[in-house]
Amino acid sequence: MGLKHIHKTLYISVIVLLLISCSSNQASNTVSPDNLTIDLPKIDCANKIEAYILASDTVSDEGIDLITKWVCVAERLFFDKPSTNWEIVNPIYIAVLDRNNLESAMQLEKIWCDHIKKYHNSGKGNNGYDNGKCNSKQRGCNFGLCLFTQKEGRVTGSSISSNSKRDGFNLFISNSHDLPEHSDSYGYVTLHEMFHIYQYSNLTKDRSYKDEKKIAGKLGTGSDPNVDVPWWVEGNAVFFSYYYYAKEMQDREYFIDKMESSLWAEWQGVLIDKYLKSEKTINEFTWNGEEKKIGYEIGAWFTAYLIDKVGEEKIHKFYSNLEAEGDFEIAFKKYFGIDYKYAVNDFDLFLRKPKTEIMSLLNRIYPQPK
Numbered sequence: 001m002g003l004k005h006i007h008k009t010l011y012i013s014v015i016v017l018l019l020i021s022c023s024s025n026q027a028s029n030t031v032s033p034d035n036l037t038i039d040l041p042k043i044d045c046a047n048k049i050e051a052y053i054l055a056s057d058t059v060s061d062e063g064i065d066l067i068t069k070w071v072c073v074a075e076r077l078f079f080d081k082p083s084t085n086w087e088i089v090n091p092i093y094i095a096v097l098d099r100n101n102l103e104s105a106m107q108l109e110k111i112w113c114d115h116i117k118k119y120h121n122s123g124k125g126n127n128g129y130d131n132g133k134c135n136s137k138q139r140g141c142n143f144g145l146c147l148f149t150q151k152e153g154r155v156t157g158s159s160i161s162s163n164s165k166r167d168g169f170n171l172f173i174s175n176s177h178d179l180p181e182h183s184d185s186y187g188y189v190t191l192h193e194m195f196h197i198y199q200y201s202n203l204t205k206d207r208s209y210k211d212e213k214k215i216a217g218k219l220g221t222g223s224d225p226n227v228d229v230p231w232w233v234e235g236n237a238v239f240f241s242y243y244y245y246a247k248e249m250q251d252r253e254y255f256i257d258k259m260e261s262s263l264w265a266e267w268q269g270v271l272i273d274k275y276l277k278s279e280k281t282i283n284e285f286t287w288n289g290e291e292k293k294i295g296y297e298i299g300a301w302f303t304a305y306l307i308d309k310v311g312e313e314k315i316h317k318f319y320s321n322l323e324a325e326g327d328f329e330i331a332f333k334k335y336f337g338i339d340y341k342y343a344v345n346d347f348d349l350f351l352r353k354p355k356t357e358i359m360s361l362l363n364r365i366y367p368q369p370k
C-alpha cells in the first residue's frame, strides 16, 4: 500500500511514493556506481528490479500506480529467473510524461539531464550523460527540447531510450494514457517496454550499436541489410504485452480482441489486406510510414505462430542463449528448428488461410478456461 505525497519544486514536482509496507522489501535508495545515493522515489513492489520514477507534475497518481504495478508484474514474468543479468537490467529510470503537457516534459528533461550528469557521467559503462542528448555536444538537440519532446512539438511516445551497457542505466520513457478508459494501455505498454529491457539484458558483451541490433534480429534480417526491421524485436514485445496483460487480468477476450484487431481492424486500411497485397514477407517491413504498424502487429502474429509450433518456453531459451550462440540466425534455427527465412515464408502461407483457421491458432496458445 502506498501513501502518496506530492513535493513541488518550482514548476516541477516529482511524485514521491512513501511506503507503508508489511514486507521486508521496503523501498530504499540504492547506491549508484559512484557511491552517490539516488534521490528519486523507487518502485516498492519490486524485488530485484531497481526502478525509479521521474514524473511530470501533471501526471495522475493513478497513472503512476499503474506503471508501478505493471513493472512488478513484468519482473515476475520476465526477470525472476537465475539467468537474469541484473547488472544490465538495473537501474531503470521511468520518465513518466504527460502527453498533453509539452512544457512539463521539457522541465522534466532538465531534471533528468541534471540527474544523469551527476550519476551517469563517469566513463566506460556509465557514460549515459556523454552518450546521450543531454550532452549539448550531441548534434540536433536543443537543451530541454529533444529527448522527452519531439521536433514537431509533441511529447515523446513510450520507448526504451538507452543502452544500459554503455549508459549505466535503462531509460523507459512512459507516455501518459487517458484514465480510466485507457488503463489497459498502461498495462500493455509497460509490459512491452519491460520486454525490450529483457531482450537486451540477455546480451552482456559490449558491442557496437550496429552489432547489437544484428544479434537481436533488428538489423540484417530484412531484405536490405542496412535497414532496421521490427518483425522480431517488436513482434515479440507486442505479442507478449497483449498475452500477459490478458493473462494477468484473466481476460481472455481481451487477448482475442487485440489479436483479431491486429490483422482485421481498420487502421487506415486493414493490415492483413495491406500485407497480402504487398507481396513481401513480414521481415521485410521497416519502420517507414505504415510499414511500421504491419511490422509490429503482424509481427505479433508471427510470434503467436511460432509459439503454436514450438511453445513459449523456446522463445525464452532463445533469448537466454542468444549471446552464447553469437548470431541471430544460428540461434533461431537451433531453438525453433527452422531457418528464419523459411519460417517467415511458412507464416506468409498461414496468413493466406481463411480467417477462422487463422483465429483458431489463438485457441491453442491461450485455451478457453474449462
Ligand SMILES: [Zn+2]
Pocket: 192, 196, 234, 237
Ligand atoms: Zn517496442
